[in-house]
Amino acid sequence: MTAAPLTAIKAGLLSCETCGLLSQPASAAEPGYCPRCGSELESRRHRSIERTWALVIAAAICYIPANILPVLGTTTLGSTEYDTIMGGVVFLFTSGSWPLALIVLIASVMVPLGKLVALSYLLITVQRGSIQGSRERTRLYRMVEFIGRWSMLDVFVDTFTVALVQLDPLMSVRPGAGVLFFAAVVVLTMIAASTFDPRLIWDAISDAGSEPAPLEENSPQQESNLG
Amino acid sequence: MTSVACHECDLLQVLPDLPVAGKATCCRCGCTLATRPADPIERPLALGLAALLVLVVANTTPLMGLSAVGRHASTTIIGGAYQMWHEGQEVTAVIVAFCAVIAPAGYLLFLLIVLFAVRRPPAPGWVGGMLRWAERTRPWAMTEVMMLGIMVALIKIADLAKVEAGIGMLAIGVLMLLFPAILSSVDTEELWARVAWHEPDPASDPVAERVFASNPMPDLEPDLQKADLDGRPESANSETPSGRSSS
Numbered sequence: 001m002t003a004a005p006l007t008a009i010k011a012g013l014l015s016c017e018t019c020g021l022l023s024q025p026a027s028a029a030e031p032g033y034c035p036r037c038g039s040e041l042e043s044r045r046h047r048s049i050e051r052t053w054a055l056v057i058a059a060a061i062c063y064i065p066a067n068i069l070p071v072l073g074t075t076t077l078g079s080t081e082y083d084t085i086m087g088g089v090v091f092l093f094t095s096g097s098w099p100l101a102l103i104v105l106i107a108s109v110m111v112p113l114g115k116l117v118a119l120s121y122l123l124i125t126v127q128r129g130s131i132q133g134s135r136e137r138t139r140l141y142r143m144v145e146f147i148g149r150w151s152m153l154d155v156f157v158d159t160f161t162v163a164l165v166q167l168d169p170l171m172s173v174r175p176g177a178g179v180l181f182f183a184a185v186v187v188l189t190m191i192a193a194s195t196f197d198p199r200l201i202w203d204a205i206s207d208a209g210s211e212p213a214p215l216e217e218n219s220p221q222q223e224s225n226l227g
Numbered sequence: 228m229t230s231v232a233c234h235e236c237d238l239l240q241v242l243p244d245l246p247v248a249g250k251a252t253c254c255r256c257g258c259t260l261a262t263r264p265a266d267p268i269e270r271p272l273a274l275g276l277a278a279l280l281v282l283v284v285a286n287t288t289p290l291m292g293l294s295a296v297g298r299h300a301s302t303t304i305i306g307g308a309y310q311m312w313h314e315g316q317e318v319t320a321v322i323v324a325f326c327a328v329i330a331p332a333g334y335l336l337f338l339l340i341v342l343f344a345v346r347r348p349p350a351p352g353w354v355g356g357m358l359r360w361a362e363r364t365r366p367w368a369m370t371e372v373m374m375l376g377i378m379v380a381l382i383k384i385a386d387l388a389k390v391e392a393g394i395g396m397l398a399i400g401v402l403m404l405l406f407p408a409i410l411s412s413v414d415t416e417e418l419w420a421r422v423a424w425h426e427p428d429p430a431s432d433p434v435a436e437r438v439f440a441s442n443p444m445p446d447l448e449p450d451l452q453k454a455d456l457d458g459r460p461e462s463a464n465s466e467t468p469s470g471r472s473s474s
Contacts, residue, residue, distance in 0.1 A: 005238050005452075006239050006451065007232070007238055008232035008238075008239050009237055011239055013239070015231065015232035015234060017234070019358075019415075019419045020234065020415075020419070022230060022232055033425070034425070035424060036355075036422075036424050037355045038425030039359070088383075091383070092383065095383075100378075103375070134236070134256070135256055138235055138236060138257070138258070141235075149366065149372055152369055152372050152376075153372055153375055153376050154376075155319065155322065155323060155376070156323065156327070156369075156372060156373050156375075156380070157376045157383070159307040159310075159311050159319070159320075159376075160302065160376065160380040161380045162311060163302040163307035163309075164291060164300060164301075164302050164380070164384060165388075166300055167293075167295055167298050167388075170295065170296065170298070171387065171388075174314050175311055175314050175316045175319065180316060180319050183318070183319050183322045183323075187322060194366070198256075199235065199236055199237040201236070202237060202238070202256070203237075
């Protein structure tokens, strides 16, 4: 913990995003192609912050209709009833299966929202050049990447409910417009997680110079216990 | 001993010699840098072939059936996507079909082709392309999410009518167990090490102006920190550094 940690970019090296091989780029401006797998090399994911912001904002916009518009419409003997995602959670809760209600609530409401908040937080701290809690922020990123797929749960639930309950004219279930927006939120946040480059979290430390920072005294106002 | 840059924090490190079932993690951010599964080619090949068979069963047999007042309905995975398309939700139908059928099947096929090809190294260059596609489709293969989704749907519908689980659902349950087993038995670095290097040959390369990065590179190893070894040795005698048996 004495000298600045030696990163590949500081040593003038690049690791291939596809195969992980460490190599010396042809030049700093044009790194060239990986000698092992032939992929195009880049020191950091291309325009990572701009792209991730764009996807996060698009997903946040889709999140609103995803929760307001109905995802399912149930027609029973001529009368139709519409259900939103929260409505589905309430239905599961009142019909006695509260563990499932909890799973759907977490996967469909809290996880997408948590992902949007987490990605925004990561982007803002990277843009401000924050050097605090890099390890925790990397862990947060890893969690966002791992958990993202589980939000697709509600899309599968709706698909198989629609596919199975087709007993015209007795009862039938149709998908609502909310499903599309909800699926869009999941897909957009998954792509956003993959365009964000976690190495940017650590670049601030290398740029700041010699101290690897947890006890840096120049910035006491950045202490994270404010909330 | 090889040096790598952590793909999550870019720190240069030297990989220690891994014992079988060992794992090297980044000493700064803690992300996994390398693993050493016991049998990195034959075991995922066996599991992958089994998963391919189960995948065919899962996609051809009914997932679940429903009966109410003398009427019966059943559905398959692709039937679910088709019904969504039929009801005017074309984009959602495509997303469901991709995550439920195309991505798992694609991942398995690409991986199996790679595993078959690298049994006699060096495998030709196109195998590297296949491996790249396998890695790209992997995050979109959502078998376990689909399994939970089917169960939730089943319980929701069970309140309205009599439902029964089909063979397809059982098959998806098996797939849900096989996929993580395949993922943990594959060693991507070992696979790349068995693929022939991309040759910078201007005569046959369609993109003649390609510039390649160079390798070997400056020798840094004495200056580098050592990655953390998170070893869970299977037996006491494998604790001695044995070195990776790869070329």
